[in-house]
Amino acid sequence: MATTIQFASKIFLLLLVLYACNGNGRASREMMAEENGSVLKLPSMDHKEISNHHMMDHLDPSSLVFFTLNDLKLGNKIPVYFPMKNPAPLLSQNEANLIPFSYNNLDYLLNFFSFSPVSPQAKAMKNTLQQCVIKPIKGETKTCATSLESTHDFVHDTFGLQTKFRVLQTKHIQKPGVNLDNYTILSEPEEIRVTNMVACHTLPYPYRVFYCHSQKSENKLFKVSLGGDSGGRVEAMAICHMDTSEWSKDHASFRVLRTQPGASPVCHFFRADVLVYVPIV
């Protein structure tokens, strides 16, 4: 009986996932392919072990999210890349648990989602599964979560079970038609003082996968009102990493800002699909 139910729910899930992937038409496939090249490079993604993998001979437009603490001033103009697409479908923990999430199962997963092994989608899935097994850098904890429940488990592990938390996100009040634009800081940036923080970034995958991480080193969190030259209005969340000494020298931000590990704070805006968890004190 239990196996029948299990089997039935698996078929249901398969249909659901296939609907999400194929039913939406080519959009979600194309989206994954696009994301593959434009995922924000996180500190542990650029760790020495994989630094070659991330060597870029030209600047990826998606790395145009970085700025310095000095740039964060009323009236300043900063080029920012905000991708304007919807994230992949979110599964519940029960649904997500029915699909293996591991690099060892890649062949099975490609078959499950009907992606050819040489497709851009296969490459994106492979990258995501690889990112998820890379060890965190010193002072960092991380996990990949395949549901909101799992991100909350990680937040509880980080903040303590008793600590209540809230989620902060970048909000697009007026969407521009472009991903990359020059944005003016419209009001005095508001610092949100927090004792701890977990940021969960969305990785390219057929369903929503969160790369959640937390760093012990000092960070400053800001809420910034931005107005784009093309008419976009954004209430953006931004973070300044005050200590970058443990980051790889190949980190994209150092190329954008022409600096090096530990030399100066590195700030970046969070895309709208990033969940920033902070404790309520």
Ligand SMILES: *[C@@H]1O[C@H](CO)[C@@H](O)[C@H](O)[C@H]1NC(C)=O
């Ligand atoms: C932003 O402004 C700079 C300097 O005026 C300009 O060169 C650049 O093309 C602009 N970028 C966009 C995306 O409009």
